[in-house]
Amino acid sequence: EAGVVQSPRYKIIEKKQPVAFWCNPISGHNTLYWYRQNLGQGPELLIRYENEEAVDDSQLPKDRFSAERLKGVDSTLKIQPAELGDSAVYLCASGGAGNTIYFGEGSWLTVV
Amino acid sequence: QKEVEQDPGPLSVPEGAIVSLNCTYSNSAFQYFMWYRQYSRKGPELLMYTYSSGNKEDGRFTAQVDKSSKYISLFIRDSQPSDSATYLCALPVNDMRFGAGTRLTVKP
Numbered sequence: 001e002a003g004v005v006q007s008p009r010y011k012i013i014e015k016k017q018p019v020a021f022w023c024n025p026i027s028g029h030n031t032l033y034w035y036r037q038n039l040g041q042g043p044e045l046l047i048r049y050e051n052e053e054a055v056d057d058s059q060l061p062k063d064r065f066s067a068e069r070l071k072g073v074d075s076t077l078k079i080q081p082a083e084l085g086d087s088a089v090y091l092c093a094s095g096g097a098g099n100t101i102y103f104g105e106g107s108w109l110t111v112v
Numbered sequence: 113q114k115e116v117e118q119d120p121g122p123l124s125v126p127e128g129a130i131v132s133l134n135c136t137y138s139n140s141a142f143q144y145f146m147w148y149r150q151y152s153r154k155g156p157e158l159l160m161y162t163y164s165s166g167n168k169e170d171g172r173f174t175a176q177v178d179k180s181s182k183y184i185s186l187f188i189r190d191s192q193p194s195d196s197a198t199y200l201c202a203l204p205v206n207d208m209r210f211g212a213g214t215r216l217t218v219k220p
Contacts, residue, residue: 004155033207040120042200042210043156056206091155099144099204103155 002026004104006092012110018080021107025073025094032069033101034077035091043091049075082111115139118201118211127220131188135201135211138182142203145177147186150198150213159199160186191218 005024013019025032030051035043046065048056051072060067064083069075079086087110095101118135125131133147144163148156162168165179176185188195198213 006155040212042116042118042202042212043208044210045207048207093155093208100146100158100161101204101208102158103148105153105155108153 004092004094004102006090006104006107008107009105010108010110012112013082015084015111016081018078019082019109020076020078021090021092021109023075023077023092023104025075025092026096026102029094029096029102030072031095031101032075033091033093033095034067034075035093035103037089037091037106039088046077046090079109082109084111087111115209116201116203116211119214120212122215122217124217124219125191127191127193127218129191129218131186131191131195131216131218133186133188133199133201133214133216135184136182137184137203139203139205140179140182141205142209144204145175145184146202146204146208147173147175148200148202148210150200152197156200156202191216193218193220 032049034046037043047060049069067077089106091106093101093103146161147159149159150156160175168175172189174187198215200213201211202208
């Protein structure tokens with residue numbers, strides 16, 4: 001069974017430029033999460049989807065971040081414009097029934 | 113106070129040592145307790161989960177939960193260099209709440 005797939009794995013951009021990350025969850029998983037992980041810290045939730053509905057986006061900085069999950073499968077997370085402090089790992093995860101969630105390998109963003 | 117507190121280390125031990133990793137939490141609503149392992153440049157992977165107080169063993173790994181003191185532990189017996197990673201405790205509510213992670217290095 002394929003796991004959570006994320007792209008790109010690594011991205012270096014200049015500040016004020018836009019960037020987008022893509023995620024394909026595990027087949028059949030209705031719940032999709034985007035987390036951000038700063039160096040030396042644990043992942044922190046940005047947004048959670050149940051199917052195509054964003055049920056928790058309270059931690060998403062809405063002035064520059066946006067996300068969508070069309071058709072309740074793939075999801076895209078966008079940052080526009082990027083700031084230096086956005087340098088982090090952006091992790092997508094998905095979950096089905098039960099409490100466990102499964103992560104992709106992450107998208108490493110460096111803003112210079 | 114953070115919901116989940118974890119000493120970030122780093123922790124360095126010789127091969128074969130017993131490793132103890134710990135977290136405390138503040139919210140009594142947490143019912144499930146999980147440990148994720150994260151290798152460098154990789155996403156976290158689920159290592160173990162437990163529901164109740166007490167111990168759960170899986171090979172060289174033992175997860176321990178003490179709900180009365182809101183304290184969870186992960187023990188690694190006979191540690192190996194391949195165990196070198198960051199270990200994250202995680203507690204699910206509607207999403208997963210993570211500790212800061214403890215970076216472990218097992219030296220040959």
